[in-house]
Amino acid sequence: MKTVAVVGASLAGLSAARSLRGQGYDGRLVIIGEESHRPYDRPPLSKEFLTGAVDEAELALEADGEDLDAEWILGTRAVGLGIRDRSVRLADGRAVRADGVVVATGASARTLPGSDGLAGVHVLRTLDDARALRDDLARGGRLVVVGGGFVGAEVASTAYGMGLEVTLVAAGPTPLSGQLGPDMAAAVSLLHADRGVRLLCGTGVRGVTGKPGEPPTTPWTAARGSGRGRVAAVLLDDGRSIPADIVVVGIGANPCTGWLEGSGVALDNGVRCGADGTTSVPGVVAVGDCAAWYDPALAAHRRVEHWTGARERPAAAAAALLSGGTAPFTPPRPPYFWSDQYGVRIQFSGHAAQADSVTIEDGDPADRSFLAVYRRAGHPVAVLGMDRTKLFTRWRRQLATAAAPVGTA
Amino acid sequence: MIPVCLLVELPRGEAYRLDIDPPVSVFHTDDGEVFAIDDTCTHQDASLADGWLEGCEVECPLHASKFDLRTGAVDAPPAKRPVRTHEVFVVDGMIYVQPSTEAPNLPPCIAARLAGEPA
Numbered sequence: 001m002k003t004v005a006v007v008g009a010s011l012a013g014l015s016a017a018r019s020l021r022g023q024g025y026d027g028r029l030v031i032i033g034e035e036s037h038r039p040y041d042r043p044p045l046s047k048e049f050l051t052g053a054v055d056e057a058e059l060a061l062e063a064d065g066e067d068l069d070a071e072w073i074l075g076t077r078a079v080g081l082g083i084r085d086r087s088v089r090l091a092d093g094r095a096v097r098a099d100g101v102v103v104a105t106g107a108s109a110r111t112l113p114g115s116d117g118l119a120g121v122h123v124l125r126t127l128d129d130a131r132a133l134r135d136d137l138a139r140g141g142r143l144v145v146v147g148g149g150f151v152g153a154e155v156a157s158t159a160y161g162m163g164l165e166v167t168l169v170a171a172g173p174t175p176l177s178g179q180l181g182p183d184m185a186a187a188v189s190l191l192h193a194d195r196g197v198r199l200l201c202g203t204g205v206r207g208v209t210g211k212p213g214e215p216p217t218t219p220w221t222a223a224r225g226s227g228r229g230r231v232a233a234v235l236l237d238d239g240r241s242i243p244a245d246i247v248v249v250g251i252g253a254n255p256c257t258g259w260l261e262g263s264g265v266a267l268d269n270g271v272r273c274g275a276d277g278t279t280s281v282p283g284v285v286a287v288g289d290c291a292a293w294y295d296p297a298l299a300a301h302r303r304v305e306h307w308t309g310a311r312e313r314p315a316a317a318a319a320a321l322l323s324g325g326t327a328p329f330t331p332p333r334p335p336y337f338w339s340d341q342y343g344v345r346i347q348f349s350g351h352a353a354q355a356d357s358v359t360i361e362d363g364d365p366a367d368r369s370f371l372a373v374y375r376r377a378g379h380p381v382a383v384l385g386m387d388r389t390k391l392f393t394r395w396r397r398q399l400a401t402a403a404a405p406v407g408t409a
Numbered sequence: 410m411i412p413v414c415l416l417v418e419l420p421r422g423e424a425y426r427l428d429i430d431p432p433v434s435v436f437h438t439d440d441g442e443v444f445a446i447d448d449t450c451t452h453q454d455a456s457l458a459d460g461w462l463e464g465c466e467v468e469c470p471l472h473a474s475k476f477d478l479r480t481g482a483v484d485a486p487p488a489k490r491p492v493r494t495h496e497v498f499v500v501d502g503m504i505y506v507q508p509s510t511e512a513p514n515l516p517p518c519i520a521a522r523l524a525g526e527p528a
Contacts, residue, residue, distance in 0.1 A: 041487050043472070048518070058517060063489045308473055311486070338471060345471065390459035393470045397461055 001099045001322065002027045005088050006070075007078045008104030009033025011041070012288025012310035014061055016102045017068050019318035029070040030096050032088065034105075036075035037127055038062060043307055045130040046154035047340055050137055051162060059127070078105065081263040083281050100321045102314070103260070103271055103279070103286035107253035107305065112146065114207045120231035121208060121247045124151050133248065137162055141245030144168075144234045146205050148175035150339050151250030153192070157341040160195050167198040167242055169234065174201055179337075181352040184372055184384050187365035191342045194368070204237040208247055255290040255303060268292060270303045276329045277317030283324075285317040296331055297381075298351060306337040333400040334382075344368060345389060349396040350382025362391055371395065413504040416443070424458040424467075425504075431513050433495055433506055434458035436478055438465060444478035445495040445506045451514040452488040490514040 004020060006013045009031050017031055033039075040059040048054035073090070080089035081101065088096045109123035122133045133155075137143070143159045145152045148170025156168045172178060175192070177185040192199050210229040233241045255270040266272040266280035270292035277285040277293060288310040292301040304313075312332060319327040336349040355374035363370030363386070371391050374382035380399060385392030411429065419425050419437045427433040432448035434457050444465070448457050455471035462468075465478045474488035481491040491514060496507040 053518060060489075061486055063483070063486075311473065336473070347471075389456070389470045393459055393461050 001025065003030065003096075003098040004028070004100040004102065004321070005030045005032060005086075005096045005098035006102040006104060007032045007088055008102075008106055008288065008290075009035070009039050009072070009074060010104065010106055010288070010310070011039065011061060011307065012106070012291075012314055013102065013104035014039040015311050016104055016285075016287055016314035016318055017070055019315040020102075020322070021068055023315075023318055023322055025318075025322055027099075029068060030098065031068075031070045031072050032076065032078055032090065032096065033072070033074045034077040035126060035128070038072075038074070040127055042125075045127065046124055046151055047158050049130050050134050050155070050158045052134070056127070078259050081260055081265065081284075083264045083284070086283055099283060101284045102317065102321065103257075103265070103284065103290060104288045104314075105256040105259070105290045107255050107289040107303075109249070109253050110251045112205065112208060112247075112249045112251070115231075115247070115249065117228045118208060118210055118231050119229065120245060121249065123249050124155065125253065133246075136246050137164065139245070140164055142167070142243055143246045143248065144242050144244040145248045145250065146234060147248075147250035147252070148172050148177065148201070149179070149250055149252060150176070150337070152248070153341055154339060155248050155250065156192060156197055160197050160342070164246075167200060167244075168192060169200045169203065169205060169236065169242070171204050172201065175199070179352065180348060180384060181355065181358060181374070183358055184352070187370070187372075188341075188346060188384075188386065190365070191344055191368060195342060200236070200240075200242070203240075206235040206237055208244075209233045209235060209241070253289065253305065255292075257290055268301065270301075272301055274320075274325075275331055276320040276325070276327075277313060278320050278325050283321070285321045287314040287317045293332070297334065298354070304335050306335055308333075308336045334396075336396060345385075345387050347385045347389070347392045347396075348382065349392075350374060350380075350399050352382050352384075354381045363388060410498065410505040410507050413445075413506055416499055416502050416504055419443075419504065422462055424460075424462060426456060426458040427506060429508070431515060431519075432456070432458075433508065435497065435504060435506060436462055436467060438462065438478070440464075443497050443499060443504060445497045446476065446478060446481055447492040447495075447513055449492075449513075449515060449519060450474055450476075450488060451483075451490040451492055451516055453516045454518055457492070 039061040044054045077091040109125040115121040143164045143166050145156045145168045153175045174185045174189040211232045271286035273293045275294045289305045292303045316329045334350045339346040354376050358374050369387040371388040372384045383395040425435045434448035435445045450469040459470040460467045468475045475485035481494040493509045498505045
């Protein structure tokens with residue numbers, strides 16, 4: 001293999017490049033990134049970066065002096081893949097021919113229809129998004145967060161700490177109900193209520209309105225362009241209107257796979273992959289948020305949009321790429337994620353949806369400090385910790401050990 | 410030298426946090442070796458004694474940075490700076506640590522707090 005192109009220059013792409021070099025690949029390595037920034041760490045973007053406690057230099061993922069001997073093509077999007085000669089076509093007209101391709105193009109934030117061009121409405125995915133939100137939050141005022149996932153819950157927590165009046169709107173029964181299951185999500189959501197952050201759950205959002213004099217924006221009057229004034233309120237499905245100076249929309253992300261359509265690489269809510277990142281096309285692997293790896297524990301393909309997946313899984317994908325898919329591999333560890341909200345550490349590993357029971361094994365939700373174990377037919381399938389770091393690590397390790405038979409591709 | 414605990418009180422695979430400033434964690438590996446490193450991850454405020462010990466490597470319990478217990482080097486990000494290592498002695502079944510005289514690589518939030526600024 002003489003040339004490998006890594007398409008995507010965030011954590012998954014960088015981890016793939018590091019794994020390739022670490023596994024002895026010494027050919028040409030081209031790293032292509034849509035953003036103009038070198039690889040940076042995204043978890044602080046909803047937390048310490050917004051408050052100013054972490055600055056841009058600290059977000060850098062590359063170590064001082066780290067040299068992957070790679071050609072970096074940044075600020076240029078990939079727009080197509082020719083699988084016959086494995087050429088990656090770029091938006092500026094160039095093409096990079098490669099023997100191996102790592103697809104690590106990530107996902108893009110879903111937006112609220114009709115909010116384009118309205119000042120004060122934000123999504124949070126990239127450094128540029130975070131810069132804009134940070135500047136807006138510094139003005140203070142009333143923040144409405146739309147979406148009960150991690151971005152929403154963390155931004156609510158951060159903004160509360162910065163003194164804003166915060167309302168969190170979630171379509172589910174509580175924030176994080178999809179990720180943690182309804183009972184434990186309710187326990188974790190007490191953190192919001194404790195601080196007086198207003199929770200509006202079980203309602204969808206119809207759209208946002210601009211300041212008086214500005215045309216209302218709804219999904220059916222979507223207009224593009226800037227200069228449409230500033231957001232004034234969020235309109236709920238039930239007809240209520242929630243006044244807002246700033247709106248953060250955290251309603252999930254779509255895999256960035258449009259550039260692969262028609263290429264022959266099989267797509268199905270992300271790049272459809274084996275349990276080692278191999279795709280339907282030899283010489284092409286996929287990692288990170290855009291990749292739907294086969295998960296033996298679920299017997300299904302699933303995108304895992306977590307930091308640890310983007311960090312750990314590329315090693316297996318790099319091995320598969322370099323070996324032509326014949327390298328023995330260890331299935332990835334169960335998903336793990338953390339979230340810091342209101343000074344409390346929330347950690348979760350495994351699959352909540354598989355469980356038929358959840359029990360508190362230590363601590364008490366009333367104290368906002370506990371460990372819960374999710375089981376299916378008596379076997380642990382997931383664990384949740386709130387400020388129970390040491391015990392959580394033991395359970396996480398036990399889950400991973402139980403789920404790690406060695407297989408081959 | 411600072412006494413830590415009796416070797417028999419620290420089973421293999423376990424860690425002991427020594428509450429000095431900054432704290433130091435002492436690891437007893439599955440192979441029976443004893444190592445001491447700074448307890449605080451250089452990335453963010455997390456206790457490595459609460460981490461995942463595997464071989465001569467500890468994974469931060471929070472963000473999964475990995476450190477080599479022998480050298481303090483970063484084996485996996487997001488941490489970028491090594492932790493300090495400290496000399497360990499076992500005398501008559503008692504573990505002692507000789508703290509390093511190098512400057513520690515504390516995470517930005519802790520360093521800011523020590524400097525008297527808001528974290």
